Amino acid sequence: MKQSAHHPFRSAKAKEEYLALYDRQAKQWPVASETKTVETSYGQTFVRISGPLEAQPLVLLPGAYGNSLMWIPNIAALSECYKTYAVDSIYDIGRSVYTRHLRTSADYVRWLDEFFTALGLGDHIQLLGISIGGWQAAQYALWFPGRLVRLVLLAPAGIVLPLRWEFIFRGFLSLLHRNFFKSVLGWVFEDLARKDETSLKRLKEATEEAFTAVRCFKPKLIPVPTVLKDKELQNLRVATLCIVGEHEKIYSAHKAVQRLNRVAPAIQTEIIPQAGHGLTYSQTELVNRRVLEFLKQP
Secondary structure (H helix, E strand, O other): OOOOOOOOEOOHHHHHHHHHHHHHHHOOOOOOOEEEEEEEOOEEEEEEEEOOOOOOEEEEEOOOOOOHHHHOOOHHHHOOOOEEEEEEOOOOOOOOEEOOOOOOHHHHHHHHHHHHHHHOOOOOEEEEEEOHHHHHHHHHHHHOHHHEEEEEEEOOOOEOOOOOHHHHHHHHHHOOOHHHHHHHHHHHOHHHHHHOHHHHHHHHHHHHHHHHHHHHEOOOOOOOOOEOOHHHHHOOOOEEEEEEEOOOOOOOHHHHHHHHHHHOOOOEEEEEOOOOOOHHHHOHHHHHHHHHHHHOOO
C-alpha cells in the first residue's frame, strides 16, 4: 500500500490540525501513563498504558470515531487495580497508522492478536470494548478464547441485534452536511444532552472533535458490525458481561437483553437506567462499578 508522508491524513496541514487537537485533549488524562507505538502487519498501533506495573492487563477498545481518549471518564477507576491498555484503533481516528485495509472481522481479529502478542500480554487478558469496539472484542473472543479471562461489552454495535434503519439513514445523512453530522450525534448521545450542562458541553466538544477528524482523515469504509448467530453467542466460552443503556438508540436495549437471556443465558446482562449510547459519560460511576464488580468475580 503506497503511503504519503501524511498518511492516513488528507494533507500535512490536516495532520497538524488534528494532532494538535488530539494532544490538547490528551492533557485531560487524569492518571499517570506511558504511550507506546506497536508494530503489526496492519501498521502501527498507538496505545496509552496506565495502572500498576504488575497488575492484570485490561485492554480498552474504543467506539467508532473514538480513540483511547474516550476512556478519560473511566480510566482512573479502571486503572486503580488493572494495568490498562487504551487503544487507538488501527483503522479509525487517533495516532495509529494503518498500512493495510481492514475489510473483514478476521482482519480485526488478526490485528488484535498481533497487537497483544507484541505487547507480551500472554493469555490472561481482560478485554473491554464499547460500541464497534465491543463487536471487535466479541469477534476476538470467538477466535481466541484461550487468551482471554473476561470479556466486557458496553453498548456493543451489532452482535446481538442489527442496527436500526433509522440509525443507518441518519448516519448516511451525516456524511452530506455538517448540520446533519451534528444532528445524528445529538440523537445517538441524547442521554448526554439531557443529563446536565457539563455533559451537554462534553457532547458539543466530542461532536466538534469528530467533525474535525472527518475533515482531516482520508475517508475509508469500515466494516458494518454483524449480528452473531445463536450458536456463536453460545460459543462465547469466555466469562462475558454485556451492558446497555435503557435509552440506547442504535437498537432496542430491552430486546437485546431478552435475546441474550434466551439464547445465551451464561452471558451476564445489565441495563443501565437513565443512559443511552453515551453510558460511560452519562452514568460513569455506575458503569465503572458494575464493570469492576464483574472483573473481580472469582
